[in-house]
Amino acid sequence: MFPERWEYHVAEPINDLINWMLHTFQGLFDGISSTILTLLLFLNEVLTALPWWLYIVIVCVLAWVTTKSIITTIVLMTLPLVIGMFGLWELAVVTLSVILTAVIVSIVIGIPVGVLMAESNFIAGIVRPLLDLMQTMPSFVYLIPALMFFGLGRVPAVLATIIYSLPPVIRLTNLGLRQVSDDVQEAATSYGATRWQLLKEVRVPLAIPSILAGVNQTTMMALAMVVIASMIGGGGLGYEVLRSINRIDVGAGFEAGISVVILAVIIDRLTQGLAKRWEPPTV
């Protein structure tokens, strides 16, 4: 056995720290909370107001524009009907609004952070371990403080989702910017491009396929979090899965689970198609 007197616990100081933060930064947490809540409620309202058939039309148009394949378009527009058939349409819309909120916040934070990482090795050195931490830390661990800071409900669910889904967009923005060919950058520099112009005219446009791949990955990660997030009040399809688990209702769980997968497939195909359209032409 490991000698008992060598034991040292950090649990107590961490609890104290969380309590201290809770009191000291109350205003900050309230601010974050209300911002996210506003965005979430707005999106939820818009998405709920849309009639079901409009979703099918939107998916159909986007699928055709991005993939130009009849089969893909037909498959993608039939899939949402399955969710409707299961009677899970409203819940799917709730899930969609939670994910959309998380993805929007992730993009707003992630792309600038990715750009900063690519511009400065120092920042990259600081951010990279943080990203590793965010991706490897079991999500239940930050569900608890999220609960304490923001209470029960959709806001902590969105925040937990953001923590989990933010890293890919940051990483792939950074990677995409760093992969822009030196030849092109050198040529642009030789014509008197400033650092900002180089970023705006050359590096970011050429990194867009990679950035969009990051957005795609971020969306997928966000979808993967819906069940876990429903434990602290995320609601939607995730809650349906959770309830089925509690009741050992395999069939209902399957229906809700398949609906999450369908959402994932549709969003994945559409965003991937979008990313392809942004690639510069090659031979």
Add this chain to the structure above:
Amino acid sequence: MSKTAEPKNAIEVTNLWKVFTSDARQIDFEDKQKLQELEDSDEDTVAVRDISFSVQKEEVFVVMGLSGSGKSTLIRCLLRLAEPSSGKININGWDVCNLDAEQLTEFRRKEAAMVFQHYGLLPHRNVLDNVAFGLKLQGIEKKERYERAMHWIERVGLTGFEHYYPAHLSGGMQQRVGIARALICNPPVLLMDEPFSGLDPLIRREMQDELVEIQDRVKTTIFFVTHDLDEGMRLGNRMAVMRKGRFVQVDTPDEILADPADEYVARFVQDKRTQIEKANKKKTTTSA
């Protein structure tokens, strides 16, 4: 102000050194012993050694050397794409080594333009936008930008290809875009880093002829780097042979051919001389 009175020469380089060091330490280039250590070191590479030369206005100055001779580094030093380790560079009165970031940007926009071996075109922009790129950086309005770009697209013979992307053009056509992009800024000095090396022999020949023709009309100073002796002889008013970071000989192409400064240059021009001798012999035998 770093721009002084108009000098006689377009480019003046004095005692230029460029050393790629493993760390960013200062080197005292007066210290002969330190220099020797530098040469012997495996970690540091001396790319440009104590080079001095001047290029007159409207002259075509060719630097010829094999790969690894430091010629690409030398041309990059002129625009500070590679930071010179020591020495002075004066281009049309601009003290290039002592410009701050803002002045350097202005200098690159106004005084010199460069054509690259690998073209360096923007793959996400079409020909029109690529040619107009330098003007865009200067903040010139879209309408004027495109008008001037169309003019140069026509001059390099790419009319009808304005909306093509670089990936859809052949190497020769891409380099035409590169040349148009450089000349649109009316640069007093045109820097060319092996611009035709990646092209087929026939296309290369054609592009060389066109460059001579363009030079006759726009009368700009050209600093041309190549590894091809024939190309250097065809284009250059004067030619420098570069080896291991040094200029071995600087002279007119004819002088270099007739009177090579050392064995290295002699070996270089050997083939060319035999070729000419053979041709002469054949001419005399057939006429006889």
